[in-house]
Amino acid sequence: GDSVTQMEGPVTLSEEAFLTINCTYTATGYPSLFWYVQYPGEGLQLLLKATKADDKGSNKGFEATYRKETTSFHLEKGSVQVSDSAVYFCALKNNNDMRFGAGTRLTVKP
Amino acid sequence: GAGVSQSPSNKVTEKGKDVELRCDPISGHTALYWYRQRLGQGLEFLIYFQGNSAPDKSGLPSDRFSAERTGESVSTLTIQRTQQEDSAVYLCASSLARGVRDTQYFGPGTRLTVL
Numbered sequence: 001g002d003s004v005t006q007m008e009g010p011v012t013l014s015e016e017a018f019l020t021i022n023c024t025y026t027a028t029g030y031p032s033l034f035w036y037v038q039y040p041g042e043g044l045q046l047l048l049k050a051t052k053a054d055d056k057g058s059n060k061g062f063e064a065t066y067r068k069e070t071t072s073f074h075l076e077k078g079s080v081q082v083s084d085s086a087v088y089f090c091a092l093k094n095n096n097d098m099r100f101g102a103g104t105r106l107t108v109k110p
Numbered sequence: 111g112a113g114v115s116q117s118p119s120n121k122v123t124e125k126g127k128d129v130e131l132r133c134d135p136i137s138g139h140t141a142l143y144w145y146r147q148r149l150g151q152g153l154e155f156l157i158y159f160q161g162n163s164a165p166d167k168s169g170l171p172s173d174r175f176s177a178e179r180t181g182e183s184v185s186t187l188t189i190q191r192t193q194q195e196d197s198a199v200y201l202c203a204s205s206l207a208r209g210v211r212d213t214q215y216f217g218p219g220t221r222l223t224v225l
Contacts, residue, residue: 034213043114044153044201044216089152098143098214102152 002027006090006101013080013108021075021104023064023090031094033057033066033073038087038103047075047088080108112136114217116202122223123192131187131220135204140182143214145201146171153201159185192224 007022025033035047035057048057053068062077073090085108090101115134123129135142144156155169159179170176174192179185189196199221203214 036216043218044203046213046215049213091153093212093214098155100145100153 002031002092002094002097002099004090004092004099004101006088007104009087009103010105010107013106015082015108015110016079017108019075019077019080019084019106021088021090021106023073023075023101025071025073025090025092025099027071027092027094029094031092033064034091034093035062035064035073035075036089036091036100038089040086044089080106082108082110084108114202114204114215116200116217116220118220119218120221120223122225124225125194126191128188128190129192129222131189131200131202131222133185133187133202133204133217135183135185135202136215138182139204139206139215141205141207141212141214142179142185143203143205144177144185144187145203147199147201147219149198156187156200189222192222194224197222197224 003026005024032051034049036044037047038044048059050057050066053066056065064073064075087103087105089103092099117132140161142159145153147153157177158166174190177187199219201219202217205212205214
């Protein structure tokens with residue numbers, strides 16, 4: 001069945017460092033891909049999404065490109081801030097079926 | 111309301127008791143999902159409702175779990191004879207429709223602790 005594998009955490013970075021959180025997927029057909037973020041004490045929020053190959057999703061300085069050839073959707077940010085500390089979930093949606101990765105906890109230190 | 115709401119936000123119960131968790135989706139959203147998030151783990155799909163169609167119950171872990179939804183409104187997830195392994199955050203999400211491009215919007219979750 002469909003599945004998502006993302007980089008294990010926790011990840012700890014200094015402020016202004018470059019961030020990459022890897023995400024790869026296995027799916028039949030043409031899924032949509034998502035990154036969700038869960039800030040401390042809050043619910044899951046959509047961060048960005050891409051619905052077809054080569055699409056780039058972006059929001060709040062974060063970017064991810066839907067790469068069908070490598071079945072990847074890696075999350076990147078050029079300069080992280082303390083406020084980016086959260087758990088990040090990669091997800092795919094195929095028909096009405098949604099699959100999430102295990103989540104990657106990011107801590108950004110000042 | 112503006113977003114998905116869930117109640118209660120926290121629930122502590124004794125092993126063997128039944129619990130009911132409520133989800134109010136975004137108005138107009140026809141699709142509604144329930145997930146379970148155990149500590150330190152990813153989201154585990156439980157059940158999916160789409161309009162008046164029969165729900166997809168394929169993720170329910172046992173017959174102690176059930177859910178209902180009236181039309182396109184409130185949903186209730188019921189766990190009977192709770193066990194300690196049921197302790198988790200239960201998340202509800204809704205989306206406009208069932209299409210592959212439709213984004214799910216999540217509620218804040220209900221943290222269930224079974225003593």
